[in-house]
Amino acid sequence: MSWGLFTNFIKKNQKDTIVSTFVITSVAFLLSIGATLLSSRFIVPERTDFYGVLWLRMSNIALGFFLYFRALKYSPASLIASFTLFTPFVTLVFIVILLGERLTVTEYLAALLIIFSIPIDTVSLFYLWKSRMSALISSTVSF
Numbered sequence: 847m848s849w850g851l852f853t854n855f856i857k858k859n860q861k862d863t864i865v866s867t868f869v870i871t872s873v874a875f876l877l878s879i880g881a882t883l884l885s886s887r888f889i890v891p892e893r894t895d896f897y898g899v900l901w902l903r904m905s906n907i908a909l910g911f912f913l914y915f916r917a918l919k920y921s922p923a924s925l926i927a928s929f930t931l932f933t934p935f936v937t938l939v940f941i942v943i944l945l946g947e948r949l950t951v952t953e954y955l956a957a958l959l960i961i962f963s964i965p966i967d968t969v970s971l972f973y974l975w976k977s978r979m980s981a982l983i984s985s986t987v988s989f
Contacts, residue, residue: 852870852874854923855870857918857923864912866915867908867911867912867915870911870915871908871911914926914930917929928963932960934956934957934960935957935960935961938953938956938957
């Protein structure tokens, strides 16, 4: 729910991407702390846990959100949001490469669906944009 809201808020606010990224990351952090407190038990973290959190914070959250919100500035939200579908595909690739796990037929099919969904979504958005533009042009010409 927050991802959808944040995507729409960022699309409306195109002036201060860095401040918006900070606010959204902070809200998401607070929500995740609340969810963690409600659904898990406390353990003493080890040093490697902190390195993992640092890596996720910098690579996935700070850089990822910044690039995502930057892209929203220049493209339709529906197009940019569809690129988040690549996350499970990239995760599958890393699982195979780094962990050496074998994928099932279902997982291969899911990966193919993810890969082909982006061009299909892009083409449908193009035709939607084209029909809206032609309707706009015909309404302005026929005054």
